[in-house]
Amino acid sequence: MKPDCMILRLxxxxxxxxxxxxxxxxxxxxxxxxxxxxxxxxxxPEYGRVYVELGDASYEDAAIKLQKVFxxxxxxxxxxxxxxxxAIQETALTIMKHLRxxxxxxxxxxxxxxxxxxxxxQKMNYLVGxxxxxxxxxxxxxxxxxxxxxRVELREEKALLYAEVEEGAGGFPLGTGGRALxxxxxxxxxxxxxxxxxxxxxxxxAIHFHSYPYTSERAKEKVIDLARQLSGYTHSIKxxxxxxxxxxxxxxxxxxxxxxxxxxxRAMYRIAEKVAEREGLSALVTGESxxxxxxxxLPSLNAIGRVVTLPILQPLMMMDKxxxxxxxxxxxxxPISILPYEDCCTLFLPPSPSTNPNIRVIEKIESSMEFLPGxxxxxxxxxxxxxxxxxxxxxxxQHLF
Numbered sequence: 001m002k003p004d005c006m007i008l009r010l011x012x013x014x015x016x017x018x019x020x021x022x023x024x025x026x027x028x029x030x031x032x033x034x035x036x037x038x039x040x041x042x043x044x045p046e047y048g049r050v051y052v053e054l055g056d057a058s059y060e061d062a063a064i065k066l067q068k069v070f071x072x073x074x075x076x077x078x079x080x081x082x083x084x085x086x087a088i089q090e091t092a093l094t095i096m097k098h099l100r101x102x103x104x105x106x107x108x109x110x111x112x113x114x115x116x117x118x119x120x121x122q123k124m125n126y127l128v129g130x131x132x133x134x135x136x137x138x139x140x141x142x143x144x145x146x147x148x149x150x151r152v153e154l155r156e157e158k159a160l161l162y163a164e165v166e167e168g169a170g171g172f173p174l175g176t177g178g179r180a181l182x183x184x185x186x187x188x189x190x191x192x193x194x195x196x197x198x199x200x201x202x203x204x205x206a207i208h209f210h211s212y213p214y215t216s217e218r219a220k221e222k223v224i225d226l227a228r229q230l231s232g233y234t235h236s237i238k239x240x241x242x243x244x245x246x247x248x249x250x251x252x253x254x255x256x257x258x259x260x261x262x263x264x265x266r267a268m269y270r271i272a273e274k275v276a277e278r279e280g281l282s283a284l285v286t287g288e289s290x291x292x293x294x295x296x297x298l299p300s301l302n303a304i305g306r307v308v309t310l311p312i313l314q315p316l317m318m319m320d321k322x323x324x325x326x327x328x329x330x331x332x333x334x335p336i337s338i339l340p341y342e343d344c345c346t347l348f349l350p351p352s353p354s355t356n357p358n359i360r361v362i363e364k365i366e367s368s369m370e371f372l373p374g375x376x377x378x379x380x381x382x383x384x385x386x387x388x389x390x391x392x393x394x395x396x397x398q399h400l401f
Contacts, residue, residue, distance in 0.1 A: 003077035011073030027071035072168035103147035177201030189287030
């Protein structure tokens, strides 16, 4: 049985008060973009919802695209019927018989938008539910906790019926929260942080630090693959690739003790802020989770974050690793993140990195590194920038500069 309609429900954006129309317009634009290959669709926006008439498009194919639209709370395959009792009853029975998993309990919920329809909602609950019940073996009614709720909307020109609800990506539509720069490593955490930031409406660019030849070209390709996976939610993403070799080896040449990681991270933040300001971005997004490694203790985060003035957004800060891995698996970044290619943060690590760095000591060490400001400016100037365009399972990269 082929659905002829989809019901799309908008999420948190319906709570935005006077900004609601702006958010609804934005998410509708994202929905149209995601479904642009289906030319037979007809969109009917309403308060907090969008009805999409499928025409000759496949619901299953459209549903895959909708899973990556932020601002969409849930959606359902729906079936239309004429505004006639017998037709509605027959359609209801057909829906129940074709569910992917046959339930033991159900209930019918009718919403009568068309007040001229001869039966009210309560009467229709009884007439439709009773018809399904009599024609089904082993099925019982449970009005409090049913396995399936069959919903019927009596609209102006036709009835709309549906029983299945698929969860959407939720959050806010892309770009409604501003623009920020994601510090993207090859690990598990930063891609998840990027996804959570996008889910809150942020439009992201990404920056990655590599140390060729100490790290391989394949390590850089791994990060491009991660950016490609994230670009499935945005259509494209701009990735800035920073050669960090000179900075890393120069710092290591004069300092090898327990503050080495802190010094590296501060240099990365300085570069990231300069790139962000050049690109007109308003914040940095990072994948820190409190206490997970030495550079993510509260004193370390304080010492590292002080070198920039842009806001630092850290979506994973209070999450444990199991939660982060679960999201990474669900968005498809986990299999890429665990590929065995090291990034620059794993090079030259001291045996015992400091978990409680002293900011005055750090600043004194940095002041003795007269080469550092020049190398940071050079890294910014020589940044390679590519745009990654998502094309289902393919990747298209465009070198910008």
